[in-house]
Amino acid sequence: MSAGEGQTAVKDKDSRKKNRPKRKEHKVLLCSGGRYESHANAQVRATIMEGLEDCFGKGNVVSVHVTAAASAIHTLQPALVFAMGSYLPESTYFGEVSRAAKKVGAVTTFWATEDPYEQDAHYQIANDFDVIFSCDRWGHNFYQRDRVFHLPLGACPKQHYVPLDRQADKTIDVLFCGVAFSSRKEVVRNLMPVLQQLNIRIIGPGWGEMGVGFSDARIEKQQLIELYSRSRLVLNLGRSLHFENKRFMISPSTPGPRTFEAAAAGAFQVFHEETYELRRYYEADEIPVFSNRDDFEQIVNRYLRDDDLRFEMARKAQERTMKEHLYGNRILQAVNYLMDEGLL
Incomplete structure (x- = not known):
C-alpha cells in the first residue's frame, strides 16, 4: 500500500469513528446459521461481529449458532439480540430465540439477508422482533408492520x-x-x-x-x-x-x-x-x-x-x-436506527 493509500485508509477509518454512536457497554448476542443460510452470509459473520464490537466494545459481543442462541441468552442476559440470515420454515429457531430474549428484557433485531427471495415466509419472524432490517429496499415495504428498515449487505475488508x-x-x-x-x-x-x-x-x-x-x-x-x-x-x-x-x-x-x-x-x-x-x-x-x-x-x-x-x-x-459499503458501515447504520427508536 502506498503512502497515499495509507492516508486514505486512515481518513476513512477516522470518518467511521467520527460517525460512530457513543459506545454503550451493553452485552450483545449475534446469532445466525440457519439451514438455508448462503455461503456468503456465513463468511461475513465475523465481520459483522467486529462491527458490533466497534459499537459496544470488545468482550461485549458473543456470536453463536442459532440452535444454541436461546441457551446463550439465558446464560449471558444480553441487552441486544442481533439475529440474521434466512427465515425459511423448518430451517430456523428464531421464534425460540425471540421468546428467550423477551424473558430477559433484551431488545431484538433481525437482519433478513435473503430478501426478497423468501418473502412469503416472513411470518416466521415478522411479529417476533422489535426491529427488522431487510437487505432489499423494495422488499422491506411488504412486512406490513412498523420498525422495518432497509439495510443493504456489503463487503468485508479482510x-x-x-x-x-x-x-x-x-x-x-x-x-x-x-x-x-x-x-x-x-x-x-x-x-x-x-x-x-x-x-x-x-x-x-x-x-x-x-x-x-x-x-x-x-x-x-x-x-x-x-x-x-x-x-x-x-x-x-x-x-x-x-x-x-x-x-x-x-x-x-x-x-x-x-x-x-x-x-x-x-x-x-x-x-x-x-x-x-x-x-x-x-x-x-x-x-x-x-x-x-x-x-x-x-x-x-x-x-x-x-x-x-x-x-x-x-x-x-x-x-x-x-x-x-463495508459491513462495519451497515452495523453502524443499524445501531443508529436502534438509538433513534429509543431502544438503546
Whole structure:
C-alpha cells in the first residue's frame, strides 16, 4: 500500500469513528446459521461481529449458532439480540430465540439477508422482533408492520479488499461467476453475438452446456478474486432463485453483496439492471450499467481496450466501497436506527 493509500485508509477509518454512536457497554448476542443460510452470509459473520464490537466494545459481543442462541441468552442476559440470515420454515429457531430474549428484557433485531427471495415466509419472524432490517429496499415495504428498515449487505475488508495493480495481466475480456439461474441465462444468450467475439469465462453450475468459454466449475473466493484481477470486464447479473416469493413476486431491487465485494477487490464491473437502483450506491464513473445488447456493446467498445479508464473507474468504486459499503458501515447504520427508536 502506498503512502497515499495509507492516508486514505486512515481518513476513512477516522470518518467511521467520527460517525460512530457513543459506545454503550451493553452485552450483545449475534446469532445466525440457519439451514438455508448462503455461503456468503456465513463468511461475513465475523465481520459483522467486529462491527458490533466497534459499537459496544470488545468482550461485549458473543456470536453463536442459532440452535444454541436461546441457551446463550439465558446464560449471558444480553441487552441486544442481533439475529440474521434466512427465515425459511423448518430451517430456523428464531421464534425460540425471540421468546428467550423477551424473558430477559433484551431488545431484538433481525437482519433478513435473503430478501426478497423468501418473502412469503416472513411470518416466521415478522411479529417476533422489535426491529427488522431487510437487505432489499423494495422488499422491506411488504412486512406490513412498523420498525422495518432497509439495510443493504456489503463487503468485508479482510476477505475482499485487494490493492489495485495497474500492471496486472488482463487475459480475460469478460468474466462472470455464479449459478446459471434462468434470468442470467436469458441475459447471456442475448449478449452472445457480442460475447462470441471476446475471450470470455462464464463459470458456475449450469453454464457448461453453453459451449466454449463456459464452465460448470465451482470456485473458491480466493480463486474468484484472482480471476477479477485478470479480467477486463466483470459482468454483474442478478439472480432469480425465489424460494418463497410467489405471493407478490417481488423483484429484487438492492444490489447483492457480490457488487460490493467485487468493487472492494478492484474489479471493473458492468452491471445489468433495469431499475437504476445501483445509482444509490455507485456513480456512473464508477460502475457502468446496461439493460440490453446495444448498451453492452457500447460498453465493450468504450472500455475493453482503455486500460487507464477502467483502472480509474475501478479505483473510484473501490474507494467508495471502503468508505461507505463495508459491513462495519451497515452495523453502524443499524445501531443508529436502534438509538433513534429509543431502544438503546
